[in-house]
Amino acid sequence: MSLLAVHDLAVARGGLRAVEGVSFTLQGGKALILRGPNGIGKTTLLRCVAGLQPPVAGRIEMAADAVAYAAHADGLKSALTVAENLRFWAQVFGGGDEDRALERMDLAALADRPALALSAGQKRRLGLARLLVSGRPLWVLDEPTVSLDAASVARFADMIRMHLSGGGAALMATHIDLGLDEAQVLDLTPYRATPGRVERPAGFNEAFA
Amino acid sequence: MLALLKRDLTLATRAGGGFGLAVAFFLILCALVPFGVGPDSEALRPIAPGILWVGALLSSLLSLDRIFALDHEDGSLDLLATAPIPLEGVVAVKALAHWITTGLPLVVAAPVFGLLLHLPGGAVSWLILSLLIGTPALSMLGAFGAGVTVGLRRGGLLLSLLVLPLYIPTLIFGTEVTRRGAEAGDPFTPMLFLGGITAGVLALVPFAAAAALRVNLR
Amino acid sequence: MSIWEYANPVKFMRVSGAVLPWLVATAAICTTGGVAWGFLTPEDYRQGSTVKIVFLHVPAAMMAINIWVMMLVASLIWLIRRHHVSALAAKAAAPVGAVMTLIALATGAIWGQPMWGTWWEWDPRLTSFLILLLFYIGYIALWSSIEDADSAADLTGVLCLVGSVFALLSRYAVMFWNQGLHQGASLSVAEGERMSAVYRYPLYLSMLGFLLLFLALVLIRTRTEIRRRRLAALQAREMRG
Numbered sequence: 001m002s003l004l005a006v007h008d009l010a011v012a013r014g015g016l017r018a019v020e021g022v023s024f025t026l027q028g029g030k031a032l033i034l035r036g037p038n039g040i041g042k043t044t045l046l047r048c049v050a051g052l053q054p055p056v057a058g059r060i061e062m063a064a065d066a067v068a069y070a071a072h073a074d075g076l077k078s079a080l081t082v083a084e085n086l087r088f089w090a091q092v093f094g095g096g097d098e099d100r101a102l103e104r105m106d107l108a109a110l111a112d113r114p115a116l117a118l119s120a121g122q123k124r125r126l127g128l129a130r131l132l133v134s135g136r137p138l139w140v141l142d143e144p145t146v147s148l149d150a151a152s153v154a155r156f157a158d159m160i161r162m163h164l165s166g167g168g169a170a171l172m173a174t175h176i177d178l179g180l181d182e183a184q185v186l187d188l189t190p191y192r193a194t195p196g197r198v199e200r201p202a203g204f205n206e207a208f209a
Numbered sequence: 210m211l212a213l214l215k216r217d218l219t220l221a222t223r224a225g226g227g228f229g230l231a232v233a234f235f236l237i238l239c240a241l242v243p244f245g246v247g248p249d250s251e252a253l254r255p256i257a258p259g260i261l262w263v264g265a266l267l268s269s270l271l272s273l274d275r276i277f278a279l280d281h282e283d284g285s286l287d288l289l290a291t292a293p294i295p296l297e298g299v300v301a302v303k304a305l306a307h308w309i310t311t312g313l314p315l316v317v318a319a320p321v322f323g324l325l326l327h328l329p330g331g332a333v334s335w336l337i338l339s340l341l342i343g344t345p346a347l348s349m350l351g352a353f354g355a356g357v358t359v360g361l362r363r364g365g366l367l368l369s370l371l372v373l374p375l376y377i378p379t380l381i382f383g384t385e386v387t388r389r390g391a392e393a394g395d396p397f398t399p400m401l402f403l404g405g406i407t408a409g410v411l412a413l414v415p416f417a418a419a420a421a422l423r424v425n426l427r
Numbered sequence: 428m429s430i431w432e433y434a435n436p437v438k439f440m441r442v443s444g445a446v447l448p449w450l451v452a453t454a455a456i457c458t459t460g461g462v463a464w465g466f467l468t469p470e471d472y473r474q475g476s477t478v479k480i481v482f483l484h485v486p487a488a489m490m491a492i493n494i495w496v497m498m499l500v501a502s503l504i505w506l507i508r509r510h511h512v513s514a515l516a517a518k519a520a521a522p523v524g525a526v527m528t529l530i531a532l533a534t535g536a537i538w539g540q541p542m543w544g545t546w547w548e549w550d551p552r553l554t555s556f557l558i559l560l561l562f563y564i565g566y567i568a569l570w571s572s573i574e575d576a577d578s579a580a581d582l583t584g585v586l587c588l589v590g591s592v593f594a595l596l597s598r599y600a601v602m603f604w605n606q607g608l609h610q611g612a613s614l615s616v617a618e619g620e621r622m623s624a625v626y627r628y629p630l631y632l633s634m635l636g637f638l639l640l641f642l643a644l645v646l647i648r649t650r651t652e653i654r655r656r657r658l659a660a661l662q663a664r665e666m667r668g
Contacts, residue, residue, distance in 0.1 A: 015577050016663055039667075050291050053427035069291045073284025077216070079223040084216075091212035092292045130288075195664055204576040205663045207511040208436055208656040353589065357569065357582050367572050371586065374561040375593045378600040385604065402603070406596065417589050424581040 002027050003066060003138050003169045004049065009058035010193065013044045015203025017056060017193035024186060028137065031160065031170040031180055036188035042173035043071070043142050045188070049171060050140045056202040068093070068134040071142040074127025078116035082107055082126055085115050089130045096133030104159060105129040120147040128156060131163075139163065141172035153178070210294055210302050217306035227272055231311045232318045235268040239322040250327040257326035258336065258387035264322070265315045265340060266347060266376055272311050273351035274368055276303050277359040277422065286359075290426055296419040304345075304352040304415075312344035328391070335390025339403060343383040346407040349414050350375045356421040378406050434510035436653055443646045450646065454639035461486075461633025468625055480538045482630055486637035488531035491559060494524030494641060498566070499591050502584040512649065514580035515656065517587065518570050519648035523641055525563035532556055551602045558597045562590045576656065 002025040010020035018041025026032050034042045047053045049060055050069035076085050083098065090096045102108045105125040110118065118126065124147050131139055139160075145153050157178045160170055164182050201207035221228045242260050246252055280286040289299050319340055320333045328336065354372035358364030385399035465482030501517035504510055535553060536546045547553065569586055573579035 014575070014663060015660075016667060047427070050287075052287060052290055065293045067291055069288065071284060071287060073282070073287070075280075075283055075285035075288045077220055077283070077285070079220055080216070084219075088212055088216045089288070092289070092294065094293060195667075201511070204511055204580070204656050205660040207660075208653060209660045209664060357586060360578065361572055364572075367568055370568055371565045374558060374565060374597070375589070377558060378593065378596045381597075381600040381604045399603070402600070414589070417585055421582055421585050424578050424585075427578075 003062060004171065005059075005061040006049070007059040007061070009045070009048070009060065010056040010202075011041055011044045011048045011053070012056045012202030012206075013041055015205035016195075017198070017202050017206065018044055019188050019191040020057065020193040022058070022188070022191050026138070026169045026171060028167040028169055029164050029182065031164060031172070031183040033178075033180075033183050033185045034171070034173040034188055035175075035185055040188050040192060042188060046071075046140050046142050046171065046173060057200070062138065066136055066138045067140050068131050068136040068138070069140045069142075070127055070131055070144060072146065074123055075130070076115045076118075076123055076126060078114065081112050081114055082118070083111040085126060086129055086133060090133040093134040093136065096135045098133055101129040101132035104132060104155075104162075106155065121149055121152055124148055125152060125155075128159065132159070137168045139168065139170040139172070141170060141174070143174055144172060145174055145176055145178070210298055213289070213294070213299065213302045214306055217303060218309060221306070221310040227275065228310055229314065231268040231271055232314045234271055235264050235315055235318055236322060238264040238267065239325050242326065254327045254329060257323060257328040258332060258391060259384050260326055261319050261323055261328065261336060262340075262343075262380055262384045262387065265319060265344065266373075266380055268315055269307075269311050269344065269347050269351065270369055270372065272307065273355050273372065274358070274365050276307050276352050276355040278355070278364070281359045281425075286422070287426065290422075296422055297415040300352050300356065300415045300418040300422065301349075301411075304349045304418075307351065308345050308348035312340075312348050316340040316344060331393065332387050332391030335396050336387045339383045339386035339390075339396075339400065342400070342403050342407055343379045346379050346410040347376060349410050349418075350379075353414050353418040353421065356418040356425070359422065360425040379403065382406065431508070431510065434504075434508075434512050436512055439512050440650065440653060443650060447643065447646055447650075450639060450643045454636060454643045457632055457636030458640050459636075461629055461631075461636045464629035465626070465633060468629060471626075477538055477541050478626070480534050481626070482633045484531060484534040484538060485630060486634040487527045487534065488556070489634060490637050490641055491524060491528040491531050491556065493638075494520050494527060495559065495562070495591070495594070498524065499587055502587040505580060506584045506588075511580075511656075512653065514584065515652040516645060516649045518580075518583070519652055520641075520645050521563055521567050521570070523644050523648070525560060525567060527637075527641070528556055528560045528563060532560065549605055551598075551605055554601045554605070555598045558601070559594060562594050566590065576659065 004026040006022060006024050009022045010017055012018060022045065024032060034045065036042055044053065046069070048055045050067050052069070075089070080088070083102070086098045086101060090098050099108070102111055105128060107122065107125055107129060110122065115123065115126065128144060145156060148156060153176065157180060160178065160180060161182070163170065195209070198206060239260065243253060246256070277286060280289065290296055316337060319336055320328075323333060323336060351372055354368045354375070357371060358368045361367065382399040382403040386396045386403060389396040389399065462482050466479055468479065470476050471478040498517045498520050501513045501520070505514040505517065532553070539548065540546050566583060566586060569583050570579055573582060
């Protein structure tokens with residue numbers, strides 16, 4: 001049973017198609033890493049899968065409320081403590097064990113500190129701990145290892161591995177090698193959209209080309 | 210949804226949340242008017258309902274851009290959009306939080322500030338009632354404006370420009386209730402209109418605001 | 428062949444380019460003709476020579492409202508059918524509508540001074556037009572502050588929808604708030620005392636002229652917008668490489 005199936009997907013950025021004709025399926029227990037040069041549309045594709053942006057063409061098939069999305073911004077409130085931040089997202093996404101998530105990301109000692117006091121790497125770890133409490137099977141991660149040191153990257157890779165072994169899946173865009181044996185790589189370069197007249201323009205920049 | 214309401218209320222009352230600023234602004238406004246029109250109580254009394262309503266309206270305008278802007282900056286809005294709550298619900302809860310932290314304190318403060326402006330005693334209960342009915346519409350329309358301007362860097366001024374014209378019907382009927390209450394007229398007709406507008410706004414505007422947010426998220 | 432084919436930018440440019448010279452010429456003839464004919468009409472026994480401003484005031488006021496309605500329709504077409512030219516036409520119409528509202532307000536003030544003895548009165552009609560002007564300003568300001576054309580078109584469309592409801596609501600609220608001294612609609616059939624034919628025909632001509640003038644201006648402005656979007660599209664494509 002696949003968690004995510006993408007058929008002939010085209011996504012647009014800035015009113016122009018970025019990539020088109022992308023198809024892949026993602027089974028439980030697998031990870032897919034998107035590669036490609038800057039600006040090809042990795043972020044846009046991930047946002048489409050997360051449901052934040054409508055695709056221009058194609059279909060995305062998955063169960064409702066399956067995605068946990070994490071991007072550059074971690075959605076942390078500096079006025080709340082680490083534990084409060086995490087508890088909020090746990091409640092919004094319908095529960096999950098916050099204490100265990102803090103333990104796993106090595107943040108337990110900081111639980112009562114305000115998020116304001118955290119370093120960039122600690123904030124990132126807290127943002128990723130949110131994935132654990134979301135209880136969702138499909139993780140969509142945009143550059144998850146930004147501002148993490150080597151030890152934290154290893155811990156993050158462990159976290160992914162645990163998630164995959166529990167039947168979850170991960171779709172991510174990252175430039176570094178996480179050392180995941182379960183991961184396949186999809187290079188988006190061949191799917192770069194070719195300019196030209198189209199039936200349904202993605203935006204003003206295509207409608208008036 | 211309850212968790213979101215609780216978080217917004219907590220954030221508003223913690224350091225940097227700006228809780229109470231609206232009431233302080235309201236006080237300054239009510240104190241400035243007599244400096245402008247003179248201390249004569251005969252001059253102040255008839256305009257008191259209008260000043261209080263306009264003051265409450267401008268004060269609630271101050272914190273509107275915070276409804277979505279902060280959540281947009283730190284990425285919370287993206288995450289909320291992927292949460293199992295409909296975006297319309299997020300809008301409604303955020304408007305409610307804005308009303309509790311801004312509108313409700315204004316309703317409580319208005320009769321006190323009314324003393325400064327020699328508001329007739331008979332009008333006080335009508336003032337409270339009209340503000341209680343009218344201010345939720347202000348918060349919800351403000352949430353719409355905030356949703357439209359959330360992606361803009363300097364959206365604050367534009368937000369006021371977009372939202373203030375939408376406040377006109379509520380302002381007209383709100384002051385009418387208070388004025389008629391002060392003059393022992395019939396305040397029920399404008400009150401019905403005021404309530405009708407608020408009910409309509411609460412029922413329909415969340416959809417428009419959520420649509421605007423979706424555009425700004427993509 | 429469907430009417431929607433004219434929403435295709437290429438086709439729109441071709442057809443509008445062919446129509447435009449004729450439209451501009453007729454608009455110029457009708458507008459100047461209507462206003463000049465109006466100026467030559469005899470003086471009204473009550474209002475004297477001031478009545479002649481009606482040939483600017485009434486057409487401008489009529490267009491002020493109708494242009495907003497046209498923007499609403501164009502916005503709806505954009506939001507429902509996603510025709511890009513429609514969104515640009517709504518954008519192009521807004522400043523014209525705002526200027527028409529300003530003309531109506533200004534000529535109203537100039538007319539009101541000798542008639543009512545005041546430049547401004549918080550009469551329901553005057554107030555409604557002032558509120559309409561605020562909505563025009565908000566709409567134009569929103570278009571000009573959003574850089575991304577796709578977001579701008581969607582957001583202004585939603586604003587136009589919400590604004591229309593509130594403009595209508597404000598009109599009734601204002602009528603509740605103050606019963607005014609503005610004279611009734613000059614051309615309404617229900618009125619017992621109607622405008623005499625001497626004034627009516629030049630007024631009709633002037634109204635037709637304003638309508639054609641609006642159409643010409645909107646076509647010109649929409650064509651400019653389309654060219655600007657083409658330029659932006661070329662630049663975007665170049666950036667993408």
